[in-house]
Amino acid sequence: MVSNVVALVLTLAVMLGTSWQVTVLAMVLLPVFLVPARRMGSKLADLRREAAEHNAAMGTQMTERFSAPGATLVKLFGRPADESREFAVRAGRVRDIGIRTAMLQFTFVTALTLVSALALALVYGLGGWYAITGQLAAGDVVVLALLLTRLYAPLTALSNARVEIMSALVSFERVFEILDLKPLIQQKPGAVPVPPGPVSVEFDDVRFAYPSADKVSLASLEEVSTLDTRGGEEVLHGISFRVEPGQTVALVGSSGAGKSTIAQLLARLYDVDSGAVRLGGSLPGSGLDLRDATFDSLRDTLGMVTQDGHLFHETIASNLRLARPDATEKDMWDVIRQARLETMIRSLPDGLETVVGERGYRLSGGERQRLTIARLLIAQPRVVILDEATAALDSTNEAAVQAALGAALEGRTAVVIAHRLSTIRAADAILVVEDGRIVERGTHTELLAADGRYAELYRTQFAEATAVAQEAVPEL
Ligand SMILES: Nc1ncnc2c1ncn2[C@@H]1O[C@H](COP(=O)(O)OP(=O)(O)O)[C@@H](O)[C@H]1O
Ligand SMILES: [Mg+2]
Structure with a gap:
């Protein structure tokens, strides 16, 4: 994240110095891209949370049903068709979530590519016109176009970091919930050992x-x-x-x-x-x-x-x-x-x-x-x-x-x-x-x-x- 932020700031500074008009135009598209990215982050986190819950439930079901006493019970009283249906529903949901997550991420990357391509077109368009009218050197236009790719790469990484952090937080929530649970029985400060010898x-x-x-x-x-x-x-x-x-x-x-x-x-x-x-x-x-x-x-x-x-x-x-x-x-x-x-x-x-x-x-x-x-x-x-x-x-x-x-x-x-x-x-x-x-x-x-x-x-x-x-x- 630090290196991405440094790259972003430096690139932006150089671009603004070269031609602030072209840079501002290239940045116009930025909100178009950041707002959905934000939304998608929280959506992905929700999906991951749901998948984690389903996975945990399936895990519990499997450990219980596949243990020796559990398997015996299922054979004696179980309704295999019902059990398998229940399992299939959950597994199906996990699969659907997996596909949706992959699709969302794919759409996101595609949209990002599209936005940066559009921005590039804008830079060449406005920059080209300035070059023709003599307000900007042709070399500067090329510099701006090259720098633009440098601008969007750290931007992609930074917005992905957001998505990744949000998904990781889902796991953290569950872990911390357990770590924060106070044990019912705790050792008193200043507890002493049981004295030696026979005890009553x-x-x-x-x-x-x-x-x-x-x-x-x-x-x-x-x-x-x-x-x-x-x-x-x-x-x-x-x-x-x-x-x-x-x-x-x-x-x-x-x-x-x-x-x-x-x-x-x-x-x-x-x-x-x-x-x-x-x-x-x-x-x-x-x-x-x-x-x-x-x-x-x-x-x-x-x-x-x-x-x-x-x-x-x-x-x-x-x-x-x-x-x-x-x-x-x-x-x-x-x-x-x-x-x-x-x-x-x-x-x-x-x-x-x-x-x-x-x-x-x-x-x-x-x-x-x-x-x-x-x-x-x-x-x-x-x-x-x-x-x-x-x-x-x-x-x-x-x-x-x-x-x-x-x-x-x-x-x-x-x-x-x-x-x-x-x-x-x-x-x-x-x-x-x-x-x-x-x-x-x-x-x-x-x-x-x-x-x-x-x-x-x-x-x-x-x-x-x-x-x-x-x-x-x-x-x-
Ligand atoms: N973990 C538990 N949580 C809540 N109630 C319990 C628990 N274990 C036992 N009980 C209740 O406490 C009572 C005494 O149970 P228990 O000491 O196991 O009896 P015994 O060993 O004499 O058969 C019962 O009414 C039982 O339902
Ligand atoms: Mg007992």
């Missing part, structure tokens, strides 16, 4: 509602024009409990009661609305509030196995290294042994280098769960949160999963959302969660004797599950 966990009158959609995402990312600004309803209404170092607390309750929410708050995936979650401290209220702890120390202290047990489409080794990047091969085999996966992984041709995850080697539900437990173990967290996946419950794997869980819980402070009776029985305390409140607490025997909600849950859910598990074992 404490929930102190915790109330929590999930944040509204506009706080956690962007409308442009979700393909809706506006995001829901309503906050969710309060999900936890005053949860208080304490887990002493090395103890295990089991959370039970019907689905939707708020158990996973408690687990997520402990992992600081969200911040509480009132009350506090504290780590460490031998007396109630003396621990470190999660909001005052550094992210790094929280990550080192807490380990969580989530409900869906996601694995990346990477090798087993790199999935394990996610939890501890400097893990050696020996460390990996140690945790694999503890998770009862050694025989299975040794039997794979590529061993630790087997690619797992969605499009990789398909592990069974139980194996996948044990691998996520191995990933938890390798990080050696002091506090363990287990949100046991019901989906991965297969009775044939029960013993192996049980052993893996035993290794995960040994000597650690643990909050376990349990679906297995054996885990619940082994817990030091059981909390029954209903509708965001703890309605009962005690040990298995105490709660059964009390004959309340737990006894009811036990009769309807666990007793049955145990019967099924016991039936399945002899078949092995």
Whole structure:
């Protein structure tokens, strides 16, 4: 741009010095050309923005539909014709926009050539007449004509720069929108690490509602024009409990009661609305509030196995290294042994280098769960949160999963959302969660004797599950 501006100014100065009348005439055509160029710039930017939106939507659709679970769903319930039509409409629009953009640019360049040719004709016309009448030397006319081409070249470049900058701004808008989004959870200035040694966990009158959609995402990312600004309803209404170092607390309750929410708050995936979650401290209220702890120390202290047990489409080794990047091969085999996966992984041709995850080697539900437990173990967290996946419950794997869980819980402070009776029985305390409140607490025997909600849950859910598990074992 700088060199174009310099060229433009110098050329113009020399031309004006040679003959200002001819120069002014040559410049008369300038607005004819600049006004449409301006318009076209904004039009092109609009088109590019629309194309970017369509491309993003097609990308989302493809990633979702071509993932293994998505493809299965499409095969089972999908309407391939509808899906393909929807895709075709978008793809067609992107193609049309591509053609229109190319046509617009082509028209622009052609018009520009035409305008400069006309200007040249004017220069020769007026300049020629001046030369004949003796007001201008013939050489000067030639100089003016030559300089004119020098005038229009930088002009073209400058007006194209405008178009290019406007299109680039479209991409910048989207990038900055994301860069400017403030993360919901931030580390406080002056945050301190979690103190070393065994840690206790404490929930102190915790109330929590999930944040509204506009706080956690962007409308442009979700393909809706506006995001829901309503906050969710309060999900936890005053949860208080304490887990002493090395103890295990089991959370039970019907689905939707708020158990996973408690687990997520402990992992600081969200911040509480009132009350506090504290780590460490031998007396109630003396621990470190999660909001005052550094992210790094929280990550080192807490380990969580989530409900869906996601694995990346990477090798087993790199999935394990996610939890501890400097893990050696020996460390990996140690945790694999503890998770009862050694025989299975040794039997794979590529061993630790087997690619797992969605499009990789398909592990069974139980194996996948044990691998996520191995990933938890390798990080050696002091506090363990287990949100046991019901989906991965297969009775044939029960013993192996049980052993893996035993290794995960040994000597650690643990909050376990349990679906297995054996885990619940082994817990030091059981909390029954209903509708965001703890309605009962005690040990298995105490709660059964009390004959309340737990006894009811036990009769309807666990007793049955145990019967099924016991039936399945002899078949092995
Ligand atoms: N990300 C979320 N956004 C809004 N509401 C949620 C979210 N996750 C869960 N909920 C709601 O919070 C309540 C408790 O859910 P959850 O803790 O997952 O229950 P549980 O694990 O006990 O089955 C449910 O009513 C559920 O609809
Ligand atoms: Mg849950």
